[in-house]
Amino acid sequence: VCTLRAAALHSPVQSPERPRWGSEHRRARIAGYIKGIVQACFGPELQVDAFTFGSVPLKTYLPDGDIDLSAFLLHKPPPGSNIKDAWASKLAGFLELEQQKQLGQQADRQAEDGSCQVKDVQVINAEVKLLKCLVDNIVVDVSFNQIGGLCTLNFLECVDRKIGCNHLFKRSVILVKAWCYYESRLLGAHHGLLSTYALETLVLYIFNAYHRELRSPLKVLQKFLDVFSSFDWDRYCACLEGRIHLASIPGSSAERPSDAAEDFLLDEDFVQEMLRNYGAGPIPPGHVPTIPTHSFQTKFINICDVLMPNNNLGRSVSRASYARIRKAFAYGAQILRGILESNSVERLDQFFRNTWNAQRRGPPQHDPEPPISTASNLELMRWQQLSGMAKAHGKPMSMPNPGALPIGMPEISFELAAAAMRSLSTSFAMPIGSPNALGVRP
Numbered sequence: 001v002c003t004l005r006a007a008a009l010h011s012p013v014q015s016p017e018r019p020r021w022g023s024e025h026r027r028a029r030i031a032g033y034i035k036g037i038v039q040a041c042f043g044p045e046l047q048v049d050a051f052t053f054g055s056v057p058l059k060t061y062l063p064d065g066d067i068d069l070s071a072f073l074l075h076k077p078p079p080g081s082n083i084k085d086a087w088a089s090k091l092a093g094f095l096e097l098e099q100q101k102q103l104g105q106q107a108d109r110q111a112e113d114g115s116c117q118v119k120d121v122q123v124i125n126a127e128v129k130l131l132k133c134l135v136d137n138i139v140v141d142v143s144f145n146q147i148g149g150l151c152t153l154n155f156l157e158c159v160d161r162k163i164g165c166n167h168l169f170k171r172s173v174i175l176v177k178a179w180c181y182y183e184s185r186l187l188g189a190h191h192g193l194l195s196t197y198a199l200e201t202l203v204l205y206i207f208n209a210y211h212r213e214l215r216s217p218l219k220v221l222q223k224f225l226d227v228f229s230s231f232d233w234d235r236y237c238a239c240l241e242g243r244i245h246l247a248s249i250p251g252s253s254a255e256r257p258s259d260a261a262e263d264f265l266l267d268e269d270f271v272q273e274m275l276r277n278y279g280a281g282p283i284p285p286g287h288v289p290t291i292p293t294h295s296f297q298t299k300f301i302n303i304c305d306v307l308m309p310n311n312n313l314g315r316s317v318s319r320a321s322y323a324r325i326r327k328a329f330a331y332g333a334q335i336l337r338g339i340l341e342s343n344s345v346e347r348l349d350q351f352f353r354n355t356w357n358a359q360r361r362g363p364p365q366h367d368p369e370p371p372i373s374t375a376s377n378l379e380l381m382r383w384q385q386l387s388g389m390a391k392a393h394g395k396p397m398s399m400p401n402p403g404a405l406p407i408g409m410p411e412i413s414f415e416l417a418a419a420a421m422r423s424l425s426t427s428f429a430m431p432i433g434s435p436n437a438l439g440v441r442p
Contacts, residue, residue, distance in 0.1 A: 053149035192318030237302035279307030
Protein backbone atom coordinates (compact mmCIF):
# COMPACT_ATOMS: atom_id res chain seq x y z
CA VAL A 1 0.00 0.00 0.00
CA CYS A 2 1.33 3.44 -0.86
CA THR A 3 2.49 5.92 1.78
CA LEU A 4 0.00 8.73 1.24
CA ARG A 5 -1.16 8.81 4.85
CA ALA A 6 2.28 9.83 6.14
CA ALA A 7 3.34 11.80 3.10
CA ALA A 8 0.16 13.82 2.74
CA LEU A 9 0.14 14.96 6.37
CA HIS A 10 3.83 15.50 7.01
CA SER A 11 5.86 15.83 3.80
CA PRO A 12 5.31 18.36 1.02
CA VAL A 13 7.18 16.39 -1.62
CA GLN A 14 6.71 12.67 -0.97
CA SER A 15 4.76 10.68 -3.53
CA PRO A 16 1.20 9.90 -2.45
CA GLU A 17 0.67 7.23 -5.06
CA ARG A 18 2.48 6.33 -8.25
CA PRO A 19 2.78 3.42 -10.66
CA ARG A 20 4.97 0.47 -9.62
CA TRP A 21 7.45 -1.32 -11.83
CA GLY A 22 5.21 -4.39 -12.07
CA SER A 23 2.28 -2.28 -13.20
CA GLU A 24 4.46 -0.38 -15.65
CA HIS A 25 5.81 -3.59 -17.16
CA ARG A 26 2.34 -5.10 -17.45
CA ARG A 27 0.88 -2.11 -19.26
CA ALA A 28 3.92 -1.74 -21.50
CA ARG A 29 3.60 -5.41 -22.50
CA ILE A 30 -0.12 -5.03 -23.29
CA ALA A 31 0.42 -1.79 -25.24
CA GLY A 32 3.21 -3.45 -27.23
CA TYR A 33 1.01 -6.45 -27.95
CA ILE A 34 -1.87 -4.29 -29.27
CA LYS A 35 0.59 -2.22 -31.27
CA GLY A 36 1.79 -5.42 -32.95
CA ILE A 37 -1.80 -6.53 -33.59
CA VAL A 38 -2.57 -3.20 -35.29
CA GLN A 39 0.49 -3.46 -37.52
CA ALA A 40 -0.29 -7.06 -38.45
CA CYS A 41 -3.96 -6.32 -39.12
CA PHE A 42 -3.37 -3.63 -41.74
CA GLY A 43 0.06 -4.55 -43.07
CA PRO A 44 1.85 -4.98 -45.31
CA GLU A 45 -0.33 -3.12 -47.82
CA LEU A 46 -1.08 -0.33 -45.34
CA GLN A 47 1.50 1.02 -42.92
CA VAL A 48 -0.47 1.62 -39.76
CA ASP A 49 1.10 2.15 -36.34
CA ALA A 50 -0.34 2.82 -32.89
CA PHE A 51 0.86 5.07 -30.07
CA THR A 52 -0.19 5.27 -26.45
CA PHE A 53 -1.57 8.48 -25.01
CA GLY A 54 -3.41 9.51 -21.87
CA SER A 55 -2.63 8.52 -18.31
CA VAL A 56 -0.42 5.48 -19.05
CA PRO A 57 2.49 7.27 -20.80
CA LEU A 58 1.89 10.29 -18.55
CA LYS A 59 2.18 7.91 -15.55
CA THR A 60 -0.91 9.24 -13.81
CA TYR A 61 -3.11 6.13 -14.12
CA LEU A 62 -5.00 4.49 -11.27
CA PRO A 63 -4.86 0.75 -10.45
CA ASP A 64 -8.05 0.26 -12.47
CA GLY A 65 -6.98 2.61 -15.26
CA ASP A 66 -7.33 1.63 -18.91
CA ILE A 67 -4.85 1.93 -21.77
CA ASP A 68 -5.51 4.36 -24.64
CA LEU A 69 -3.92 3.94 -28.05
CA SER A 70 -4.52 5.74 -31.31
CA ALA A 71 -3.70 4.21 -34.69
CA PHE A 72 -2.27 6.33 -37.49
CA LEU A 73 -1.85 5.67 -41.19
CA LEU A 74 1.79 6.50 -41.94
CA HIS A 75 1.28 7.22 -45.64
CA LYS A 76 -1.43 8.40 -47.96
CA PRO A 77 -4.10 5.71 -48.41
CA PRO A 78 -4.34 4.14 -51.87
CA PRO A 79 -7.20 5.26 -54.13
CA GLY A 80 -10.53 3.81 -53.07
CA SER A 81 -9.39 2.95 -49.55
CA ASN A 82 -12.02 3.39 -46.85
CA ILE A 83 -9.77 2.77 -43.87
CA LYS A 84 -11.09 5.79 -41.97
CA ASP A 85 -14.56 4.23 -41.94
CA ALA A 86 -13.67 0.55 -41.86
CA TRP A 87 -10.66 0.43 -39.51
CA ALA A 88 -12.67 -0.47 -36.40
CA SER A 89 -14.58 -3.39 -37.90
CA LYS A 90 -11.44 -4.76 -39.55
CA LEU A 91 -9.41 -4.54 -36.35
CA ALA A 92 -12.28 -6.04 -34.33
CA GLY A 93 -12.43 -9.00 -36.73
CA PHE A 94 -8.66 -9.50 -36.45
CA LEU A 95 -8.81 -9.43 -32.64
CA GLU A 96 -11.70 -11.91 -32.60
CA LEU A 97 -9.65 -14.30 -34.74
CA GLU A 98 -6.78 -13.83 -32.30
CA GLN A 99 -9.16 -14.62 -29.45
CA GLN A 100 -10.28 -17.84 -31.16
CA LYS A 101 -6.65 -18.91 -31.65
CA GLN A 102 -5.96 -18.35 -27.97
CA LEU A 103 -8.86 -20.58 -26.96
CA GLY A 104 -7.04 -23.47 -28.58
CA GLN A 105 -3.72 -22.74 -26.89
CA GLN A 106 -2.56 -23.64 -23.44
CA ALA A 107 -1.92 -20.75 -21.04
CA ASP A 108 1.76 -21.66 -20.69
CA ARG A 109 2.20 -21.59 -24.48
CA GLN A 110 0.63 -18.12 -24.64
CA ALA A 111 3.08 -16.93 -21.99
CA GLU A 112 6.01 -18.38 -23.95
CA ASP A 113 5.17 -16.59 -27.20
CA GLY A 114 4.43 -13.30 -25.40
CA SER A 115 0.77 -13.12 -26.40
CA CYS A 116 -1.93 -11.68 -24.17
CA GLN A 117 -5.44 -12.91 -23.49
CA VAL A 118 -8.01 -10.92 -25.47
CA LYS A 119 -11.75 -10.92 -24.85
CA ASP A 120 -14.89 -8.75 -24.97
CA VAL A 121 -14.04 -7.03 -28.27
CA GLN A 122 -16.58 -4.38 -29.23
CA VAL A 123 -16.85 -1.26 -31.40
CA ILE A 124 -18.28 1.88 -29.78
CA ASN A 125 -19.85 4.26 -32.30
CA ALA A 126 -19.56 7.40 -30.16
CA GLU A 127 -18.44 10.95 -30.95
CA VAL A 128 -15.01 9.40 -31.38
CA LYS A 129 -15.29 5.82 -32.67
CA LEU A 130 -13.53 3.38 -30.35
CA LEU A 131 -12.56 -0.25 -30.39
CA LYS A 132 -12.77 -1.48 -26.80
CA CYS A 133 -11.46 -4.79 -25.54
CA LEU A 134 -10.14 -6.50 -22.44
CA VAL A 135 -6.51 -7.59 -22.60
CA ASP A 136 -5.18 -9.52 -19.60
CA ASN A 137 -8.06 -8.02 -17.61
CA ILE A 138 -7.12 -4.42 -18.46
CA VAL A 139 -9.46 -2.33 -20.60
CA VAL A 140 -7.86 -1.12 -23.84
CA ASP A 141 -9.38 1.61 -26.00
CA VAL A 142 -8.12 2.01 -29.58
CA SER A 143 -9.05 5.07 -31.66
CA PHE A 144 -7.95 6.21 -35.09
CA ASN A 145 -6.05 9.34 -36.08
CA GLN A 146 -6.60 11.12 -32.76
CA ILE A 147 -3.72 13.59 -32.87
CA GLY A 148 -5.32 15.57 -30.05
CA GLY A 149 -4.51 12.82 -27.57
CA LEU A 150 -0.79 13.05 -28.34
CA CYS A 151 -0.92 16.85 -28.16
CA THR A 152 -2.56 16.72 -24.73
CA LEU A 153 0.01 14.18 -23.51
CA ASN A 154 2.94 16.39 -24.51
CA PHE A 155 1.25 19.52 -23.13
CA LEU A 156 0.68 17.97 -19.69
CA GLU A 157 4.24 16.62 -19.65
CA CYS A 158 5.51 20.15 -20.31
CA VAL A 159 3.32 21.51 -17.50
CA ASP A 160 4.64 18.92 -15.06
CA ARG A 161 8.24 19.73 -15.94
CA LYS A 162 7.64 23.45 -15.53
CA ILE A 163 6.05 23.00 -12.10
CA GLY A 164 8.76 20.62 -10.90
CA CYS A 165 8.74 19.86 -7.14
CA ASN A 166 9.30 16.14 -7.68
CA HIS A 167 6.41 15.97 -10.17
CA LEU A 168 3.94 17.70 -7.87
CA PHE A 169 1.46 18.20 -10.71
CA LYS A 170 1.36 14.52 -11.69
CA ARG A 171 1.19 13.34 -8.09
CA SER A 172 -1.65 15.78 -7.45
CA VAL A 173 -3.52 14.58 -10.53
CA ILE A 174 -3.23 10.99 -9.27
CA LEU A 175 -4.56 11.92 -5.83
CA VAL A 176 -7.47 14.02 -7.16
CA LYS A 177 -8.35 11.29 -9.67
CA ALA A 178 -8.23 8.65 -6.93
CA TRP A 179 -10.61 10.61 -4.71
CA CYS A 180 -12.98 11.44 -7.58
CA TYR A 181 -13.01 7.87 -8.91
CA TYR A 182 -12.85 5.64 -5.84
CA GLU A 183 -14.39 7.81 -3.14
CA SER A 184 -17.03 9.79 -5.05
CA ARG A 185 -17.54 8.01 -8.40
CA LEU A 186 -17.35 11.24 -10.39
CA LEU A 187 -15.12 10.10 -13.29
CA GLY A 188 -16.32 8.60 -16.57
CA ALA A 189 -17.43 10.65 -19.54
CA HIS A 190 -19.31 7.66 -21.00
CA HIS A 191 -21.45 7.60 -17.83
CA GLY A 192 -22.36 11.29 -17.98
CA LEU A 193 -19.59 12.24 -15.54
CA LEU A 194 -16.30 14.15 -15.81
CA SER A 195 -13.63 13.10 -18.29
CA THR A 196 -10.06 12.62 -17.10
CA TYR A 197 -8.82 15.54 -19.22
CA ALA A 198 -11.52 17.80 -17.76
CA LEU A 199 -10.33 16.88 -14.27
CA GLU A 200 -6.69 17.46 -15.20
CA THR A 201 -7.62 20.89 -16.58
CA LEU A 202 -9.36 21.78 -13.30
CA VAL A 203 -6.25 20.70 -11.38
CA LEU A 204 -4.21 22.93 -13.69
CA TYR A 205 -6.61 25.80 -12.94
CA ILE A 206 -5.75 25.37 -9.24
CA PHE A 207 -2.00 25.35 -9.91
CA ASN A 208 -2.17 28.37 -12.18
CA ALA A 209 -4.09 30.57 -9.77
CA TYR A 210 -2.98 29.32 -6.33
CA HIS A 211 0.53 28.00 -6.93
CA ARG A 212 2.04 29.91 -4.01
CA GLU A 213 -0.13 27.93 -1.56
CA LEU A 214 0.59 24.44 -2.93
CA ARG A 215 3.29 22.27 -1.40
CA SER A 216 1.76 18.78 -1.36
CA PRO A 217 -0.81 16.74 -3.31
CA LEU A 218 -3.15 16.78 -0.32
CA LYS A 219 -3.05 20.58 -0.24
CA VAL A 220 -3.89 20.58 -3.96
CA LEU A 221 -6.86 18.29 -3.31
CA GLN A 222 -8.04 20.53 -0.47
CA LYS A 223 -7.82 23.65 -2.63
CA PHE A 224 -9.47 21.82 -5.53
CA LEU A 225 -12.47 20.87 -3.39
CA ASP A 226 -12.72 24.30 -1.74
CA VAL A 227 -12.64 26.19 -5.03
CA PHE A 228 -14.92 24.02 -7.14
CA SER A 229 -17.46 23.28 -4.41
CA SER A 230 -18.26 27.01 -4.42
CA PHE A 231 -17.69 27.67 -8.13
CA ASP A 232 -20.81 29.14 -9.77
CA TRP A 233 -21.20 26.63 -12.58
CA ASP A 234 -24.65 28.00 -13.44
CA ARG A 235 -23.15 31.32 -14.55
CA TYR A 236 -19.50 30.74 -15.37
CA CYS A 237 -17.15 28.65 -17.46
CA ALA A 238 -13.81 27.61 -15.92
CA CYS A 239 -10.71 28.36 -17.99
CA LEU A 240 -6.98 28.51 -17.36
CA GLU A 241 -7.00 32.24 -16.55
CA GLY A 242 -10.06 32.14 -14.27
CA ARG A 243 -13.73 32.21 -15.20
CA ILE A 244 -15.80 33.52 -18.11
CA HIS A 245 -19.43 34.54 -17.77
CA LEU A 246 -21.62 32.23 -19.84
CA ALA A 247 -23.78 35.14 -20.95
CA SER A 248 -20.67 36.75 -22.46
CA ILE A 249 -19.60 33.79 -24.56
CA PRO A 250 -18.20 34.29 -27.11
CA GLY A 251 -15.72 37.12 -27.08
CA SER A 252 -15.37 37.83 -23.37
CA SER A 253 -12.04 37.65 -21.55
CA ALA A 254 -11.55 35.72 -18.32
CA GLU A 255 -12.07 37.15 -14.83
CA ARG A 256 -9.16 36.49 -12.52
CA PRO A 257 -10.10 34.80 -9.20
CA SER A 258 -10.17 37.44 -6.45
CA ASP A 259 -8.07 35.31 -4.08
CA ALA A 260 -5.54 34.14 -6.70
CA ALA A 261 -1.81 34.78 -6.53
CA GLU A 262 -0.51 38.05 -7.95
CA ASP A 263 1.02 36.21 -10.88
CA PHE A 264 -0.19 33.18 -12.81
CA LEU A 265 2.06 30.14 -12.73
CA LEU A 266 1.87 29.65 -16.50
CA ASP A 267 3.10 32.91 -17.97
CA GLU A 268 2.07 34.22 -21.36
CA ASP A 269 5.24 33.03 -23.11
CA PHE A 270 4.71 29.46 -21.88
CA VAL A 271 1.05 29.41 -22.88
CA GLN A 272 1.87 30.81 -26.32
CA GLU A 273 4.52 28.14 -26.83
CA MET A 274 2.06 25.40 -25.85
CA LEU A 275 -0.60 26.75 -28.21
CA ARG A 276 1.93 27.00 -31.02
CA ASN A 277 3.29 23.47 -30.50
CA TYR A 278 0.21 21.51 -29.46
CA GLY A 279 -2.91 23.60 -29.87
CA ALA A 280 -4.89 25.90 -32.07
CA GLY A 281 -2.02 28.32 -32.60
CA PRO A 282 -0.67 31.30 -30.63
CA ILE A 283 -2.80 34.25 -29.60
CA PRO A 284 -1.87 37.41 -31.56
CA PRO A 285 0.05 40.05 -29.54
CA GLY A 286 -2.22 42.46 -27.73
CA HIS A 287 -5.19 40.06 -27.70
CA VAL A 288 -6.62 38.53 -24.53
CA PRO A 289 -7.59 34.85 -24.35
CA THR A 290 -11.25 34.42 -25.25
CA ILE A 291 -13.61 31.60 -26.16
CA PRO A 292 -14.23 31.68 -29.92
CA THR A 293 -17.65 31.64 -31.47
CA HIS A 294 -17.24 28.33 -33.28
CA SER A 295 -18.95 25.32 -31.70
CA PHE A 296 -18.45 25.92 -27.96
CA GLN A 297 -21.45 24.04 -26.58
CA THR A 298 -22.51 25.22 -23.14
CA LYS A 299 -23.70 22.46 -20.84
CA PHE A 300 -24.25 21.96 -17.10
CA ILE A 301 -20.51 22.15 -16.38
CA ASN A 302 -18.35 24.22 -18.72
CA ILE A 303 -14.57 23.83 -18.83
CA CYS A 304 -12.51 25.49 -21.55
CA ASP A 305 -9.80 23.35 -23.16
CA VAL A 306 -6.45 25.14 -22.91
CA LEU A 307 -5.29 23.85 -26.31
CA MET A 308 -8.60 24.14 -28.18
CA PRO A 309 -10.65 26.97 -26.61
CA ASN A 310 -13.80 26.05 -28.56
CA ASN A 311 -13.81 22.59 -26.92
CA ASN A 312 -15.98 22.31 -23.80
CA LEU A 313 -14.40 19.57 -21.67
CA GLY A 314 -17.44 19.48 -19.39
CA ARG A 315 -19.91 18.65 -22.13
CA SER A 316 -20.14 15.00 -21.03
CA VAL A 317 -21.71 15.85 -17.66
CA SER A 318 -25.45 15.19 -17.48
CA ARG A 319 -27.97 17.13 -15.40
CA ALA A 320 -28.17 14.41 -12.73
CA SER A 321 -24.38 14.08 -12.59
CA TYR A 322 -24.02 17.85 -12.27
CA ALA A 323 -25.99 17.86 -9.02
CA ARG A 324 -24.05 14.83 -7.79
CA ILE A 325 -20.68 16.43 -8.56
CA ARG A 326 -21.54 19.64 -6.71
CA LYS A 327 -22.71 17.76 -3.63
CA ALA A 328 -19.63 15.51 -3.65
CA PHE A 329 -17.23 18.47 -3.91
CA ALA A 330 -18.99 20.31 -1.07
CA TYR A 331 -19.07 17.25 1.18
CA GLY A 332 -15.45 16.36 0.40
CA ALA A 333 -14.27 19.90 1.13
CA GLN A 334 -16.04 19.91 4.48
CA ILE A 335 -14.69 16.52 5.58
CA LEU A 336 -11.12 17.12 4.41
CA ARG A 337 -11.02 20.51 6.14
CA GLY A 338 -11.91 18.81 9.42
CA ILE A 339 -9.29 16.10 8.89
CA LEU A 340 -6.52 18.63 8.32
CA GLU A 341 -7.56 20.67 11.34
CA SER A 342 -7.48 17.57 13.55
CA ASN A 343 -4.29 16.17 11.93
CA SER A 344 -5.82 12.70 12.24
CA VAL A 345 -4.20 9.86 10.29
CA GLU A 346 -7.12 7.56 11.14
CA ARG A 347 -9.66 9.96 9.64
CA LEU A 348 -7.44 10.41 6.59
CA ASP A 349 -7.39 6.62 6.15
CA GLN A 350 -11.17 6.64 6.26
CA PHE A 351 -11.32 9.49 3.74
CA PHE A 352 -9.33 7.34 1.26
CA ARG A 353 -10.61 3.90 2.32
CA ASN A 354 -11.73 2.87 -1.18
CA THR A 355 -8.42 4.02 -2.66
CA TRP A 356 -6.50 1.78 -0.24
CA ASN A 357 -8.80 -1.13 -1.04
CA ALA A 358 -8.30 -0.64 -4.79
CA GLN A 359 -4.54 -0.97 -4.31
CA ARG A 360 -4.92 -4.05 -2.12
CA ARG A 361 -7.04 -5.82 -4.76
CA GLY A 362 -4.03 -6.22 -7.01
CA PRO A 363 -1.14 -8.65 -6.44
CA PRO A 364 1.28 -7.62 -3.68
CA GLN A 365 4.08 -5.47 -5.03
CA HIS A 366 7.35 -5.21 -3.15
CA ASP A 367 9.29 -3.61 -5.97
CA PRO A 368 10.56 -0.02 -5.60
CA GLU A 369 8.73 2.89 -7.17
CA PRO A 370 9.85 3.76 -10.70
CA PRO A 371 10.44 7.40 -11.52
CA ILE A 372 7.16 9.07 -12.42
CA SER A 373 8.86 10.48 -15.51
CA THR A 374 11.45 8.22 -17.10
CA ALA A 375 14.45 9.73 -18.82
CA SER A 376 15.49 7.81 -21.90
CA ASN A 377 12.26 5.81 -22.23
CA LEU A 378 10.06 8.89 -22.13
CA GLU A 379 12.13 10.81 -24.65
CA LEU A 380 12.46 7.75 -26.89
CA MET A 381 8.67 7.39 -26.90
CA ARG A 382 8.32 11.07 -27.84
CA TRP A 383 10.82 10.64 -30.65
CA GLN A 384 9.05 7.53 -31.94
CA GLN A 385 5.78 9.48 -32.04
CA LEU A 386 7.50 12.35 -33.84
CA SER A 387 9.23 10.06 -36.28
CA GLY A 388 6.08 8.16 -37.14
CA MET A 389 3.97 11.27 -37.63
CA ALA A 390 6.68 13.06 -39.58
CA LYS A 391 7.06 10.04 -41.84
CA ALA A 392 3.34 10.17 -42.57
CA HIS A 393 3.76 13.70 -43.88
CA GLY A 394 6.84 13.09 -45.98
CA LYS A 395 9.38 14.31 -43.42
CA PRO A 396 11.51 11.28 -42.46
CA MET A 397 13.52 11.62 -39.25
CA SER A 398 16.39 9.41 -38.15
CA MET A 399 16.13 7.75 -34.72
CA PRO A 400 18.84 8.90 -32.30
CA ASN A 401 20.77 6.51 -30.11
CA PRO A 402 18.49 5.67 -27.14
CA GLY A 403 21.50 5.70 -24.84
CA ALA A 404 22.06 9.35 -25.66
CA LEU A 405 18.63 10.52 -24.54
CA PRO A 406 18.81 12.01 -21.04
CA ILE A 407 16.09 14.31 -19.72
CA GLY A 408 17.66 17.27 -21.46
CA MET A 409 18.34 16.19 -25.03
CA PRO A 410 20.50 18.41 -27.24
CA GLU A 411 18.54 21.46 -28.25
CA ILE A 412 19.03 20.75 -31.94
CA SER A 413 16.82 17.65 -31.49
CA PHE A 414 13.93 19.73 -30.25
CA GLU A 415 14.36 22.28 -33.03
CA LEU A 416 14.52 19.54 -35.64
CA ALA A 417 11.40 17.91 -34.23
CA ALA A 418 9.49 21.19 -34.27
CA ALA A 419 10.62 22.01 -37.79
CA ALA A 420 9.73 18.57 -39.09
CA MET A 421 6.15 18.88 -37.86
CA ARG A 422 5.54 22.49 -38.88
CA SER A 423 3.39 21.35 -41.78
CA LEU A 424 0.84 19.97 -39.33
CA SER A 425 -1.71 22.15 -37.60
CA THR A 426 -0.04 21.03 -34.37
CA SER A 427 3.67 20.52 -33.73
CA PHE A 428 4.97 17.63 -31.67
CA ALA A 429 8.07 19.31 -30.30
CA MET A 430 9.35 17.32 -27.34
CA PRO A 431 9.07 19.05 -23.95
CA ILE A 432 12.19 20.68 -22.60
CA GLY A 433 12.89 20.47 -18.88
CA SER A 434 12.60 23.78 -17.06
CA PRO A 435 13.51 25.10 -13.64
CA ASN A 436 11.21 24.55 -10.71
CA ALA A 437 8.35 27.01 -11.31
CA LEU A 438 7.17 26.96 -7.70
CA GLY A 439 10.56 27.95 -6.37
CA VAL A 440 10.87 24.83 -4.21
CA ARG A 441 13.92 22.60 -4.44
CA PRO A 442 12.80 19.03 -5.39
